[in-house]
Amino acid sequence: MNADVSPVNSANAPSESEEALPGAAENGPTGERPEAAYLLGLADDAMVYAQRLSEWMTNAPQIEEDMALGNIALDLLGQARALYPYIGSIDGTGRGEDDYAMLRDERDWRNVHLVEQERGDFADEMARLLWFSAYQVELHTALTGSSDDVVVGVAGKALKEVRYHLDHASLWVVRLGDGTAESHRRMKAALERVQPHLAELFDDDDASVTAAELGVGVLPSSLHDGVVARVRRVVQEATLTLPDASPWRSRGGRAGIHSRPMGYLLAEMQHIARSHPGATW
Structure with missing residues (x-):
């Protein structure tokens, strides 16, 4: 896979005289501490993928897998919930976790395209989970050395969880790839379908560069x-090979530019909260 791609430009910070408008990309949360924009991207990745994985409840191939994917979704939700209140305390908005999760429009989200794609074949999900959890293992391992104590704490807890996520996805990829001719074919196709959305994981956008310079984050x-x-180790064990680089690739998620499925995901996720503003439960 070729990760030598042009970085995505992050949103510009508003001036002090401008009022933050929910959903406007130019009013992204660069705030009082510039690392907030970087942390928001990590929290949004976890939040959106938690929503996608929760869709497998009653849809997985066996009831044990319903439970397993539901628990992985809860782990990711916990990562997002741990970061959102902290981000609100440092980005100048004072927002809480419900504000971030339920009251932002599509252009105000900073997640990568990989996590927002629609639920497809079960093999597609295992390919996506394999890549995303491998990314999170490397990410949170690096973030345990952050200069921010809160980030270190979140990363330390998350690392224990995402190692399990990676093991779970790995077992399924091997089981499918080294299984029947049909399961091998479908796992191979799933790895090819997920390929165009991978390069974006490793883009060094402005927010990540700033966070790395401050010692808070790491360069993707x-x-x-x-x-x-x-x-690659998992794919080889599954008697498969990594596909060649895709002729096209996703980009722009960190700047609030999303793919078609994102709007539908948010509509479902946010419907109750937006239908009953101010309600508590």
Whole structure:
């Protein structure tokens, strides 16, 4: 996979005289501490993928897998919930976790395209989970060395969870790839379908560069080799090979530019909260 891609430009910070408008990309949360925009991207990745994985409840191939994917979704939800209140305390908005999750429009989200894609074949999900969890293992391992104590705490807890996520996805990829002719074919096709959305994971956008310079975050590009090595070992065990680089690739998620499925995902996720503003439960 070729990770030598042009970085995505992050949103510009509003001036002090401008009022933040929900959903406007130009009013992204760069705030009082610039690392907030970087952390928001990590929280949004976890939140959106938690929503997608929760869709497998009653749809997985066996009831044990319903439970397993539901628990992985809960782990990711916990990562997002741990970061959102902290981000609100440092980005100048004072927003809480419900504000971030339920009251932002599509252009105000900073997640990568990989996590927002529609639920497809079960093999597609295992390919996506394999790549995303391998990325998160490398990410949170690096973030345990952050200069921010809150980030270190979140990363330390998340690392224990995402190692299990990676093991779970790995077992399924091997089971499908090294199974029947049909399961092998479908796992191979799933790895090819997920390929166009991978390069974006490793883009060094403005927010990540700033966070790395401050010692709070890490450059996504620095994670590339470790992630690919983890995935390649699993794919080889599954008697498969990594597909060639895609002729096209996704980009723009960190700047609030999303693919078609994102709007539908948010409509379902946010419907109750937006239908009953101010309600508590």
